[in-house]
Amino acid sequence: MERRLATRMQDLQTSDIREILKVAVSSSMISLAGGLPTPEVFPVDELADITREVLELDGPAALQYSTTEGDAELRQAIADRMARVLSIKANADEVLITSGSQQGLDLLGKAFLDKDDAVLCESPTYLGALSAFQAYQPKFVQIPTDDEGMRLEHLAERLADTPRVKLIYVVPDFQNPTGRCWSLERRQGLLDLARRHDAIVVEDCPYAEIRFEGEPIPPLKSLDLDDRVIFLGTFSKIFCPGMRLGWTIARREILEKLVLVKQGADLHTATLTQRQVFRFMTRYGFRAIIEQVRDIYRRRRDVMVQTLDQELPPGTRRTHPCGGLFVWLELPPEIDARIVLKKCLEVDVAFVPGGGFFPNGGHENTIRLNFSAMPEDRIEEGVRRLAAVLRREMEMEPAVAIGAWQ
Ligand SMILES: Cc1ncc(COP(=O)(O)O)c(C=O)c1O
Known part of the structure; x- marks a missing residue:
């Protein structure tokens, strides 16, 4: 069978971590691993009403094939909302509806990437983008990052010396996996460099609205003067991931190409789902959910970072996310997070070792912790158990303080 598969399949492997975590699903498990939104905010009753309303008002049209670009009213509503909440000015015909933003990543890979083209990305970067792009066999060029975002001197060098740069892929707000948020200066600097090298920037932005404190920083797209x-x-x-919406x-000429590849992928995103989301948006909006989510995640983040600071051994550093779903840990270089994971699973705690977020390998001493999915007492207990395993691994006494990247 193997020899019949496309050669690109050689690069696509299930991650061993995914396999480990798959068997680690039990109700006693404290999972700091996934990136699941908390389900208590899912508006189950409202959605039941909305579904009835959609079927009554839209009738069979809600169950019919529809256009690849997406539902016209939903595209307009998204364009209006983006202008209102993120100061992004776009016409409805510059909006393509996709099956989750994950599909957007895949469509971009299909439309832009030939084998050995270069994708510049943060180090570390979102694993799902790596898997989406990997199928198109690019080379990933990782740009070092710090608390402010990509280090622009490195980006400038790589833009100058890397052949065939097709995309610069970034997650500027509360990044998955680090939880960091880019400063305005770095955002502007990245756009300047992109302009100078005529590069296309992909801004993946699922978390900007999940901010716990501080002033919002404008998305790249709102600062984008030349539509790149x-x-x-x-x-x-901000709603429900299971809707897959x-x-x-993008500017029209790019959007047209994405429409072509989406046609081949799925013809269009589910009509009924688009109508449900459109009617939910117009009847209720997302403000109430977002406020609840911010409140719940802020408290969970607080418990996580406080417990980490109390329990972790010295030589360990963490990020301090002001939004999003994740905290990132860096352990001493000799500690392998995969071994730590195996030991944590024995005491019913799961997390994601950070190595997978680096497409070119290394960094096995890093850990991604999620704080959105577990209640506060479980987070506290999970972090205590993780810290106990780490202390044993490092053969050290509990310490009073660790460094925090603020
Ligand atoms: C940075 C980033 N991009 C994209 C996605 C995919 O999200 P979805 O396909 O649910 O929109 C995620 C999911 O966690 C993410 O963290």
């Missing part, structure tokens, strides 16, 4: 940013948005974190904003 492709923006990926999603309802997954996202959107891509």
Whole structure:
């Protein structure tokens, strides 16, 4: 069978971590691993009403094939909302509805990437983008990052010396996996460099609205004077991920190409889902859910970072996310997070070792922790158990303080 598969399949492997975590699903498990939104905010009753309303008002049209670009009213509503909440100015015909923003990533890979083309990305970067792009066999060029975002001197060098740069892929707001948020200066600097090198920027933005404190920083797309940013948005974190609804904003000539590849992928995103989301948006909006989510995640983040600071051994560093779903840990270089994971699973705690977020390998001493999916007492207990395993691994006494990247 293997020899019949396309050669690109050689690069696509299930991650061993995914396999480990698959068997680690039990009700006693404290999972700090996935990136699941908390389900208590899912508006189950409202959606039942909305579904009835859609079927009554739209009738069979809600169950019919529809256009690849997406439902016209939903595209307009998204364009209006993006202008209102993120200052992104786009016409409805620059909005493509996708099956989650994950599909947007795949469509971009299909439309832009030939084998050995270069994708510049943050180090570390979102694993799902790596898997979406990997199928098109690019080379990933990782740009070092710090608390402010990509280090622009490195980006400038790589833009100058890397052949065939097709995309610069970034998650500027509360990044998955680090939880970091880019400063305005870095955002502007990245756009300047992209302009100078005529590069296309992909801004993947699921978390900007999940901010706990501080002033919002404008998305790249809102600062994009020459239409070189492709923006990926999603309802997954401000509504329900199971709806699988996202959107891509891009200038028309790019959007037309994405429509062509989406036609081949799925003809269009589910008509009924688009109508449900459109009617939910117009009847209720997302403000109430977002406020609830911010409140719940802020408290969970607080418990996670406080417990980490109390329990972790010295030589360990963490990020301090002001939004989003994740905290990132860096352990001493000799500690392998995969071994730590195996030991944590024995005491019913799961997390994601960070190595997978680096497409070119290394960094096995890093860990991604999720704080959106577990209640506060479980987070506290999970972090205590993780810290106990780490202390044993490092053969050290509990310490009073660790460094925090603020
Ligand atoms: C940075 C980033 N991009 C894209 C996605 C995919 O989201 P969805 O396909 O649910 O919109 C995620 C999901 O966690 C993410 O963290």
